[in-house]
Amino acid sequence: MTRGNQRDLARAKNAKKQAEQTKGKRTDCLTVEQRKARDAELMRDKQKRKEEEAAAAAAGKSK
Known part of the structure; x- marks a missing residue:
């Protein structure tokens, strides 16, 4: 019963x-x-999502 850490290493x-x-x-x-x-x-x-975000950002800046 004195296997030490052998079991853990295995x-x-x-x-x-x-x-x-x-x-x-x-x-x-x-x-x-x-x-x-x-x-x-x-x-x-x-x-498509990136293009929509870019269009929304461009529309937001032009206001």
């Missing part, structure tokens, strides 16, 4: 190993084309 090592194995894996179950379409739509929405 747990930390295993946690690091598990994190390395799951690194970079995607869990959204989308194909490359679906992901590209989703990202493109998000970027279009973001750009």
Whole structure:
């Protein structure tokens, strides 16, 4: 029963190993084309919001 911190070290090592194995894996179950379409739509929405904010700011300054 005198294992000291060996158990804690083993747990930390295993946690690091598990994190390395799951690194970079995607869990959204989308194909490359679906992901590209989703990202493109998000970027279009973001750009539209920015343009609307800029137009509102320009309209606010001209008053």
